[in-house]
Amino acid sequence: MNNKPISIREVTLHRLVMRLIDPFTTSFGTFQDKEFFVIEMEDETGASGFGESVAFSSPWYSEETVETNKHIMQQFLIPLLLESPIEHPDEVSKRFESIRGNNMAKSALEGAVWDLYAKRNNNPLYKELGGRKQQIDVGISIGIQPTANELVHVVEGxxxxxxxxxxxxIKPGADYEMLKEVRRHFPDILLMADANSAYTLDDIDTLKKLDELNLMMIEQPLSHDDIIDHAKLQSELATPICLDESIHTVEDARKAVELGSCKIINIKIGRVGGLTESKKIHDYCAQQGIAVWCGGMLEAGIGRAHNIALTTLPQFVLPGDTAASSRYWEKDIIVPEVIVENGVIHVPDKPGIGYEVNRQVLESYRVDKTVFSKNNIWA
Incomplete structure (x- = not known):
């Protein structure tokens, strides 16, 4: 193991725009172009680690956006990273504590540190995180479809x-009947609904009807910042509630579990501020017997690779959203691309995230590039 502290020499923000193969529709709206940053972090030896930002161009999932991420990284977080060497990636979140919120900006940079740290130790990232699995089960996230028949057709594929x-x-008006049709055609599949905060307690009768459909869970039915009303709703439902947007820290998870607001938690690395906090939430849920799974943010290959590494931890007992690269992109920015075989991803065993960055493809999607060092900032 390389015990020498990481001295970051240079941080490069590659701003990319990639077009999804198909438009993606949620209760928030529809979009097809994904704008994000690839973070490349180089140490004193010339080795590089990579992270990926997950904020969207508009603040519909959270208050963060691509543009706010750039501001926070450039003005506050990168200077904090460059000020002194790093012994271990777990130190990064502590170094960032003076900056409130902005978890997606923090996570993007912390992910690059983790990748670099694992490469310096010549170890796969998943092993550095404490992961054990050689393969992970994966599910798929399906956007809202125009009709029940079209949804059934997509599910069948x-x-x-x-x-x-x-x-x-799902959203009001596109929920029970559509899911009922899916369940009629596929009585035995693992099926869940994701509401992205589209309902209130006034919709409790509709949500209670979903109990008929033997769903694995209903994800984030109520407000993005709520845990109180979710506890009231969970007490009325047989179907487990899964919290997503409400959980940003291990403290949020503790309060939600103690209140009975959920029975499952979706861990998204970007939403909770990085791999270090993700591990803390995972460990707490393992102690409490709360199932967790890894959600997706329509990541390109680098973010997808971080999700795969995290999902190897033992309490990730439910299939996550880390689908194949080809589900979303004509060409991904990593080689090999993420491949799913019979619902399984075989975890790469190479150092770091386990995939190589395809420089040619990255540059073809790149719309801007900014480089930071201890002494200079230049475009």
Whole structure:
């Protein structure tokens, strides 16, 4: 193991725009172009680690955006990283404590530190995190479809591809009847609904009807910042509630579990501020017997690789959203691309994230580049 502290020499922000193969629709709206940053972090030896930002161009999932991420990284977080060497990636979140919130900006940089640290130790990232699995089960996230028949057709395609779990986005008016039709055609599949905060307690009768459909869970049915009303709703439902947007820290997870607000937690690395906090939430949920799974933010290959590494931890007992690269992109920015075989991803055993960055493809998607060092900032 390389015990020498990491001295970061240079941080490069590659700003990319990639077009999804198909438009993606949730209760928030529809979009097709994904704008994000690839963070490249170089140490004193010339080795590089990579992270990926997950904020969207508009603040519909959270208050963060691509543009706010750039501001926070450039003005506050990168200077903090460059001020002194780093012994271990777990130190990064402590170094960032003076900056409130902005978890997605923090996570993007912390991910690059983790990748670099694992490469310096000549170890796969998943092993540095304490992961054990050689392969992980994966599901698929399906946007809201125009009709129940179209939804059934989409689900059928992914069932035939072997995905282990189907997550269907819902909103008022596009929920029970559509899911009922899916369940009629596929009585035995693992099926869940994701509401992205589209409901209130006034919709409790509609949500209670979903109990008929034997769903794995209903994800984030109520407000993005709520845990109180979710506890009231969970007491009325047989179907487990899974919290997503409400959970940003291990303290949020503790309060939600103690209140009875959920029975499952979706851990998204970007939403909670990085791999270090993700591990803390995972460990707490393992102690409490709360199932966790890894959610997706329509990541390109680098973010997808971080999700794969995290999902090897033992309490990730439910299939996550880390689908194949080809589900979303004509060409991904890593080689090899993420491949799913019969609903399974085989975890790469190479140092770091386990995939190589395809420089040619990255540059073809790149719209801007900014480089930071201890002494200079230049475009």
């Amino acid at each position: 992914f069932v035939n591809e072997g995905y282990k779990r189907m997550k269907v986005k």
